[in-house]
Amino acid sequence: MKRLCLVCQNIDCKTRGSDKLMAELEKKVAAKGLTDVEVKPYMCFGACQEGPNVVLYPEKSWYAGVKADDLDEITEHLAGGPHVQRLDTIDSSLKELIYQLLDTGVF
Amino acid sequence: MEGILFPRGVVAGQEGLEEYRARGGYEALVRAVKTTPEAIIKEVSDAALRGRGGAGFPTGKKWSLTRERPEQPRYLVLNGGEDEPGSKKDRLLMENLPHLVIEGVIIAAYAVGANKAYLYVNANYETAIKSTTDALAEAKAAGYWGKAVLGDSFNLDIELIPAPHNYVAGEDTAVLEVIEGKKAWPRQKPPFPVTVGLFGKPTAVNNVETLANVALIILHGAEWYRSFGTPDSSGTMIFSLNDDVNRPGIYELPFGTPLRHLIEECGGGIKGDKKIKAIMPAAPSSAYLPADKIDTPLDHNSMREAGSSLGCGVVHLVGEGTCVVEDVLKASEFFAAESCGQCPACRMETNTLTTLLKKLQQGQGGRPILEQFGKVIAFNKGKGFCNLIAMPGPPIESALKLFPGDFEAHLATGKCPVN
Numbered sequence: 001m002k003r004l005c006l007v008c009q010n011i012d013c014k015t016r017g018s019d020k021l022m023a024e025l026e027k028k029v030a031a032k033g034l035t036d037v038e039v040k041p042y043m044c045f046g047a048c049q050e051g052p053n054v055v056l057y058p059e060k061s062w063y064a065g066v067k068a069d070d071l072d073e074i075t076e077h078l079a080g081g082p083h084v085q086r087l088d089t090i091d092s093s094l095k096e097l098i099y100q101l102l103d104t105g106v107f
Numbered sequence: 108m109e110g111i112l113f114p115r116g117v118v119a120g121q122e123g124l125e126e127y128r129a130r131g132g133y134e135a136l137v138r139a140v141k142t143t144p145e146a147i148i149k150e151v152s153d154a155a156l157r158g159r160g161g162a163g164f165p166t167g168k169k170w171s172l173t174r175e176r177p178e179q180p181r182y183l184v185l186n187g188g189e190d191e192p193g194s195k196k197d198r199l200l201m202e203n204l205p206h207l208v209i210e211g212v213i214i215a216a217y218a219v220g221a222n223k224a225y226l227y228v229n230a231n232y233e234t235a236i237k238s239t240t241d242a243l244a245e246a247k248a249a250g251y252w253g254k255a256v257l258g259d260s261f262n263l264d265i266e267l268i269p270a271p272h273n274y275v276a277g278e279d280t281a282v283l284e285v286i287e288g289k290k291a292w293p294r295q296k297p298p299f300p301v302t303v304g305l306f307g308k309p310t311a312v313n314n315v316e317t318l319a320n321v322a323l324i325i326l327h328g329a330e331w332y333r334s335f336g337t338p339d340s341s342g343t344m345i346f347s348l349n350d351d352v353n354r355p356g357i358y359e360l361p362f363g364t365p366l367r368h369l370i371e372e373c374g375g376g377i378k379g380d381k382k383i384k385a386i387m388p389a390a391p392s393s394a395y396l397p398a399d400k401i402d403t404p405l406d407h408n409s410m411r412e413a414g415s416s417l418g419c420g421v422v423h424l425v426g427e428g429t430c431v432v433e434d435v436l437k438a439s440e441f442f443a444a445e446s447c448g449q450c451p452a453c454r455m456e457t458n459t460l461t462t463l464l465k466k467l468q469q470g471q472g473g474r475p476i477l478e479q480f481g482k483v484i485a486f487n488k489g490k491g492f493c494n495l496i497a498m499p500g501p502p503i504e505s506a507l508k509l510f511p512g513d514f515e516a517h518l519a520t521g522k523c524p525v526n
Contacts, residue, residue, distance in 0.1 A: 010451045010454055010455060011448065011449075011450075011451045011454065012451050043454065043455060043458040043459065043462075044451060044454060044455035044458070044459070045455075046452070046455055046486060046487075048451040048452070097482055097483075097486060100475065100478075100479060100482070101459065101463075101479055101483070103475065104463070104466065104471075104472035104473065104475055104476040104479055105466050105471050105472050105476075106459060106462050106463055106466060106472075106479070
C-alpha cells in the first residue's frame with residue numbers, strides 16, 4: 001500500500017484553502033519523485049477550528065494550521081526529513097481517535 | 108377502530124366546508140374567539156397534547172412560551188414539510204381534512220397572539236396544496252380568517268409557502284429560514300423559535316397532525332381528549348406502515364395500543380410469511396427493538412423504557428433472513444446524504460459512520476472496527492446545529508448490541524450472511 005498524505009476537505013478546512021493546499025502538495029510530491037506517496041482528500045479529522053489539517057499515514061504525523069509556506073517542509077518529511085514539530089499541535093486523545101479509525105482502513 | 112381525526116376512515120376524499128360544518132366544524136373556533144387565548148392554552152395544556160412531528164414537546168407549553176414573549180409581532184407556522192422517508196400522515200390530513208387543519212391553525216394563532224400564520228407545505232404534495240388552497244378560500248369567504256375573525260377584533264392573515272423536499276427542510280428552524288426566503292439550513296439553538304423565530308420574532312412552529320387535534324380538544328374538552336391514549340401520551344397518533352407489511356398504509360390508533368396490534372391487525376403482519384427479527388418504531392432514526400418487544404405499548408414512555416422512541420410514527424420491520432448490517436447501512440447512508448453540509452461535525456460523523464459500515468460490510472477493518480462506531484458517535488455528541496447529528500447513533504448502536512452476529516459474519520467472511 002502507498003503511504004498516504006491525507007488532506008481534510010471538510011467545510012472549515014476548505015474555507016481555509018485546503019483544496020489549494022492539496023493540489024500544491026500533489027505537485028511537490030510528484031516533483032520530489034515520491035512515487036510511494038499518495039496525496040488524498042479526507043472527510044474530516046474533527047479538528048475543524050485548527051485546520052487546515054494534514055495527516056501522514058502510516059507515519060501518524062498530524063499537521064494542523066497548515067499554510068502554503070509549510071508545504072516544502074511537509075514534503076521534506078515525506079522524503080525522509082524531520083518531523084515538523086511546530087505544526088504538531090493536536091491533542092493526543094483526538095489523535096488517538098483518528099489514528100484508530102485510520103488503522104481500521106477508513107480513508 | 109374509528110379514529111378521532113379520521114372519523115370516516117383514512118380513505119375518504121377531501122372534506123368540503125359544508126360537510127365539515129355538518130359535523131361540528133368551526134364550532135371550536137366560534138367558542139375560541141369568545142374566550143381568552145389563555146383559556147385556550149390551558150385547555151390544550153390540560154389535554155396534554157404533545158407535538159406529533161417527532162419530539163413530542165407539550166403543545167400548550169410551546170404556545171405559552173410564545174405568547175409570554177413581549178416582542179411583536181408573533182407568528183404561527185404550520186409545519187407540513189414532512190420529509191421523513193415513509194411518512195404520509197400530514198399529507199393525508201391536508202388532502203382529506205384541510206378544514207380540520209386550518210381550524211387548528213386559526214385557533215393556535217389566536218392562542219399565541221399571531222396575526223400572521225404560514226402554512227409550510229411540502230412542494231411535492233400537489234393534491235394537499237390544492238385542497239388546502241381550496242379550503243383556505245372557503246374558510247376566508249365564511250369569515251373564519253381575514254379581518255375581524257367571526258366579528259371579533261382578532262385579525263389573521265394566512266399564507267401558504269411551498270417547502271423544499273429535503274430532510275432538514277422540515278427541521279423547525281430550517282422552516283423559518285425558507286419562509287424568510289433563505290436556504291433550508293437549520294439555525295443554532297438556543298435561541299428556540301418561541302423566543303427568536305421568524306424574522307427574529309416569537310414563533311410557534313407546530314406539526315400538521317398536532318394542529319389537527321386542536322379543534323377537537325376545544326370542541327369536546329380536555330377530559331374527553333384524555334380519555335384516549337395514556338396519561339403520558341394523550342389522544343391518538345397516526346402511524347405509517349410501508350412495504351414491510353402486507354397492508355401498507357396509515358393507521359390512527361390511541362396511544363398505548365400495543366405495537367403488535369398495529370403490525371398484525373392493521374398491517375396484516377410482516378410481508379412474505381417471515382418471522383420478525385427487529386422493529387424500528389421511528390424509522391429511520393430510532394433504535395431497533397428486538398422481536399420480543401412487539402407487545403410494547405405505542406406511547407412515549409413505554410417506547411423509551413423499551414429502549415427506543417416513537418418519533419413521527421413510521422414503523423419499519425426487519426424480517427428473519429434480512430441482515431441488519433445492510434438495513435442499518437441504508438439508514439446511515441440516508442443521513443450522510445441528507446446532512447445539509449453546514450456543520451462540519453455532522454458531515455464528519457455521518458460520512459465516517461457510513462464509511463465504517465461499508466468497510467465492515469466488505470469484511471475490512473478487523474475486530475477493532477466494531478469499537479469505532481461508539482467512539483465517533485460520542486465524539487460528535489452535542490455538536491451541530493440540529494438534531495440530525497444525533498440520528499444515526501441509535502440505529503447503529505442498537506444494531507450492534509442486538510445483532511452482533513450479523514456484524515461478526517460480515518467481518519469474518521466479507522459477505523452478507525443472508526444474501
